[in-house]
Amino acid sequence: MLEVAVNRARWQCAGDVWAIGYAYTDEGEFVSGGALAKLFMTKTEEELVRRLAECNGQFSVIVSNEMISLAAVSPSRLYPLYYRIAGERLMVSDNPYSLYQNGDKESEEAVWEYDASGAPFSGKTLVRDVLQISPGHYLRENGAQVAYFHYEVKYKDLRTPTYEETRKTVEDVFARIIQSCEGRQVVVPLSGGNDSRFILCMLRKAGYENVLCYTVGRLDSKECETAENVAKQLHYPIYHIDPTQAECLAMIHISKTSFTDYVRYVGNWGNWVWLFEYVALRWLQNRGLLSQNAIFIPGHSADSSAGSHLQKACVSENCQVEEMVSDILYDSFEYGHKNVKQQVERYLQGHLKKDVTPWSVYQAFIFENRQAHNILNSSRVYIYFGYDIRLPYWDRKFLDIFRYLPYEGLRDCSFYRDFIRRYTFVPMGVDYAVPCGKRCVSYYFVQKIKNRLKGLLPKSIVMRCRQKANDELGERALAEPLWKELIREGLYMHRYESVSANEIMKDWYLMFVRKELKEKSACSVPKQEVVPSLKAYIEGQIIPMYDDFDQGHSREHVRSVIRQSEELAQHYDVKADMVYAIAAYHDTGLREDRATHHIVSGKIVREDANLRQWFSEEEIEIMAEAAEDHRASNEKEPRSIYGKIVAEADRQIDADTIIRRTIQYGFAHYPTLSEEEHIKRTIEHLRNKYGRTGYLCLWLPESPNVQRLEDLRNLIDDEAMLRHKVSAVYKEISKE
Numbered sequence: 001m002l003e004v005a006v007n008r009a010r011w012q013c014a015g016d017v018w019a020i021g022y023a024y025t026d027e028g029e030f031v032s033g034g035a036l037a038k039l040f041m042t043k044t045e046e047e048l049v050r051r052l053a054e055c056n057g058q059f060s061v062i063v064s065n066e067m068i069s070l071a072a073v074s075p076s077r078l079y080p081l082y083y084r085i086a087g088e089r090l091m092v093s094d095n096p097y098s099l100y101q102n103g104d105k106e107s108e109e110a111v112w113e114y115d116a117s118g119a120p121f122s123g124k125t126l127v128r129d130v131l132q133i134s135p136g137h138y139l140r141e142n143g144a145q146v147a148y149f150h151y152e153v154k155y156k157d158l159r160t161p162t163y164e165e166t167r168k169t170v171e172d173v174f175a176r177i178i179q180s181c182e183g184r185q186v187v188v189p190l191s192g193g194n195d196s197r198f199i200l201c202m203l204r205k206a207g208y209e210n211v212l213c214y215t216v217g218r219l220d221s222k223e224c225e226t227a228e229n230v231a232k233q234l235h236y237p238i239y240h241i242d243p244t245q246a247e248c249l250a251m252i253h254i255s256k257t258s259f260t261d262y263v264r265y266v267g268n269w270g271n272w273v274w275l276f277e278y279v280a281l282r283w284l285q286n287r288g289l290l291s292q293n294a295i296f297i298p299g300h301s302a303d304s305s306a307g308s309h310l311q312k313a314c315v316s317e318n319c320q321v322e323e324m325v326s327d328i329l330y331d332s333f334e335y336g337h338k339n340v341k342q343q344v345e346r347y348l349q350g351h352l353k354k355d356v357t358p359w360s361v362y363q364a365f366i367f368e369n370r371q372a373h374n375i376l377n378s379s380r381v382y383i384y385f386g387y388d389i390r391l392p393y394w395d396r397k398f399l400d401i402f403r404y405l406p407y408e409g410l411r412d413c414s415f416y417r418d419f420i421r422r423y424t425f426v427p428m429g430v431d432y433a434v435p436c437g438k439r440c441v442s443y444y445f446v447q448k449i450k451n452r453l454k455g456l457l458p459k460s461i462v463m464r465c466r467q468k469a470n471d472e473l474g475e476r477a478l479a480e481p482l483w484k485e486l487i488r489e490g491l492y493m494h495r496y497e498s499v500s501a502n503e504i505m506k507d508w509y510l511m512f513v514r515k516e517l518k519e520k521s522a523c524s525v526p527k528q529e530v531v532p533s534l535k536a537y538i539e540g541q542i543i544p545m546y547d548d549f550d551q552g553h554s555r556e557h558v559r560s561v562i563r564q565s566e567e568l569a570q571h572y573d574v575k576a577d578m579v580y581a582i583a584a585y586h587d588t589g590l591r592e593d594r595a596t597h598h599i600v601s602g603k604i605v606r607e608d609a610n611l612r613q614w615f616s617e618e619e620i621e622i623m624a625e626a627a628e629d630h631r632a633s634n635e636k637e638p639r640s641i642y643g644k645i646v647a648e649a650d651r652q653i654d655a656d657t658i659i660r661r662t663i664q665y666g667f668a669h670y671p672t673l674s675e676e677e678h679i680k681r682t683i684e685h686l687r688n689k690y691g692r693t694g695y696l697c698l699w700l701p702e703s704p705n706v707q708r709l710e711d712l713r714n715l716i717d718d719e720a721m722l723r724h725k726v727s728a729v730y731k732e733i734s735k736e
Contacts, residue, residue, distance in 0.1 A: 002064040002071060002141060003559045005093040010656060014038045016065035020079045020094075022180070022390075023057025028172070030180035037061070045070060052138060052148045056396040058389070060133075062092060064556075072138035075149045076394040077372040078379065080268060081133045082125065085143045091563070092139070096269045097704075098563075099130045102570050106517060110270075111510070112339040117332075118272055118506050119373040121343055125269040126513050132270065135372040151364035151403060154355045158406045166401060166419055173395045174202040177297070180390065181208070185291035187387075188213045188298075189280070190231060190238060192223030192432075194420060195299030197230050199392060201424035204234045212294075213238040214284060216276050217473035224473075230430045241283050243474040248279045252481050261711050263512060265384050271374060272509040275478040275501070277381040285385070285721070292728045295390055296382040301371050302393040305402040306417075307410030309366045310359055317407040319358045321348045324365075332366065359407055386728050475501040482508035528576035534614045538584045541610075549590045558584060564649035571702040572641055577614060581605075582626045582646050589627075602628035637699065644699035653708040655715055658686070659729045667733070675730060682726050691716050 011020045014037035022032040042048045060079040062071045082096040107128040110120035122134040136149030190213040215227035231238035313331035351361045409415035425431035479501040486492040546555045565583040589600025602624040629643035638644045662682045
């Protein structure tokens with residue numbers, strides 16, 4: 001079975017199924033939370049894979065029981081999943097940091113790919129043994145990944161839908177989204193381009209009024225001017241956020257926990273840091289413009305589906321592998337292409353068959369390795385701040401319009417552009433930038449020559465030519481603190497002043513990850529191995545006891561405590577066998593009751609005669625005391641380092657989880673309280689226990705709880721943000 005470690009405050013469970021995100025049923029009904037998990041409750045892997053293939057939504061799911069052990073990620077990878085294979089163990093988590101082990105190094109191949117494209121190719125992270133499930137794939141218990149969604153299509157399946165067919169499909173896509181919003185505030189990040197504009201047009205056509213728009217760029221930006229004109233024409237409010245203003249620049253503070261916490265969440269050892277979205281969200285929140293249950297609808301990837309990357313790379317209709325490899329290396333990758341040719345070639349050769357259209361294989365590579373891993377990852381900022389998302393252009397029905405479209409319809413995005421102009425832009429008076437028509441052959445030839453020359457020119461010249469375009473919106477100014485640190489660290493020289501904002505963000509994040517790995521390695525000691533016979537006894541006789549306990553104290557929980565105990569033990573001169581056994585026994589007292597389970601756990605340790613095969617009487621007493629001292633509500637300091645290790649490993653400091661449990665406790669014990677009274681009670685509890693003068697004590701400075709507690713205290717210090725978070729969780733629980 002899979003060893004699962006996910007943020008339970010965000011994931012929802014139904015039986016042995018954990019799920020996050022949303023989907024639509026065959027009838028178009030919107031499902032999320034526990035209802036989403038129920039969609040994947042099956043008795044066979046075959047049936048589960050069928051449901052994954054048919055499911056229309058943005059989600060991740062984990063099933064772990066005696067019959068099925070499987071984890072899957074939807075094609076958008078909006079909710080990434082990571083895993084690690086350690087011997088016979090397969091650990092799955094939504095947080096790659098929880099999978100780190102002493103001695104982990106960066107992956108040289110993943111770094112090459114990151115340098116070339118802005119993200120490691122599908123299935124990897126920058127850390128060698130911490131992997132991730134590829135978009136549209138599922139992971140089996142044996143560690144094999146299998147695709148259940150294929151972007152590439154066969155020649156025989158190509159078709160051009162009529163205008164009416166396209167209109168009907170698009171209307172259905174947006175009808176599902178609008179129905180799921182249930183009148184809540186919808187927030188549209190509005191640029192001067194086609195994709196976000198089309199979303200706003202569809203909201204207006206449907207008569208959806210509770211909409212807020214924002215655009216980010218310098219005050220004199222032509223793109224922002226277009227966005228403002230669109231919003232005005234459609235009678236929606238819009239806010240223009242200038243990132244070069246002092247308030248926004250101050251938000252990019254590389255030494256502040258609030259920023260580095262965001263970096264870790266969005267980066268996840270594989271993605272650079274997007275600054276626009278982070279600054280925009282904080283700007284809007286500071287002014288109280290966002291409802292607590294707002295839904296963001298960004299316009300990511302419609303142009304890519306419609307063929308923009310084919311146009312950018314000048315991909316021909318009958319291109320072969322060699323040509324596509326060249327197109328990707330020279331025309332799609334913006335940052336160089338050293339050492340990644342073989343990986344690109346291997347992917348294309350594995351997908352291009354005689355009956356498959358070559359351009360759809362190219363599109364498949366871009367979607368799996370660029371759009372999902374890099375571009376769409378910027379949307380995770382909305383999740384970081386606690387908001388919901390809808391992605392109309394990743395709706396399976398919308399994608400299918402363009403997946404099955406013949407090459408001519410994708411060339412210059414002609415089918416997409418013609419449709420949105422005819423259907424909305426022209427009749428609604430927002431056709432401000434008329435796209436050019438079909439390009440002649442000479443245009444593509446000239447473009448290819450320019451792209452090849454680009455690879456031969458010095459980096460500084462290429463970047464200087466790009467700088468004005470890249471900074472028209474002001475993102476280069478936001479990246480200034482990152483650029484300065486790169487110079488201080490000796491990674492940039494002053495002659496690189498023309499480096500684009502994207503390049504700065506990419507290089508800075510790689511430096512950030514390398515520093516993290518170096519710090520983790522510096523404070524580690526060689527790992528001891530647990531005696532195999534002891535491990536076999538505990539796995540066979542002790543771990544199964546947790547099957548009879550509540551969901552919060554399941555096998556998943558005890559394995560998590562074991563794993564975290566072993567990680568903490570790397571900092572101390574302790575015996576691995578004792579650390580392992582204490583963690584395994586720490587909650588066994590639950591077989592009698594919860595109130596005194598820690599005392600009973602100590603008693604079980606003392607009375608288990610089998611333990612005397614591996615431990616002395618003195619060691620058994622230390623282990624029993626550690627089990628007794630582990631309870632989080634125990635205000636006395638544990639009597640040994642072993643007690644401190646298991647106490648810290650068992651402690652879960654996570655804002656969402658703590659808030660959820662506090663509100664749920666209030667529902668159970670104070671059912672007559674009003675919403676406002678529940679919120680006040682929760683906030684007071686957080687301040688009394690976790691605040692800077694709270695009574696909570698941490699026992700080990702090396703514990704990740706030190707940083708987590710500091711992050712929680714920063715949240716508690718921010719009264720507006722704390723109230724927003726508590727209120728959002730309250731409303732979520734109220735619906736369950």
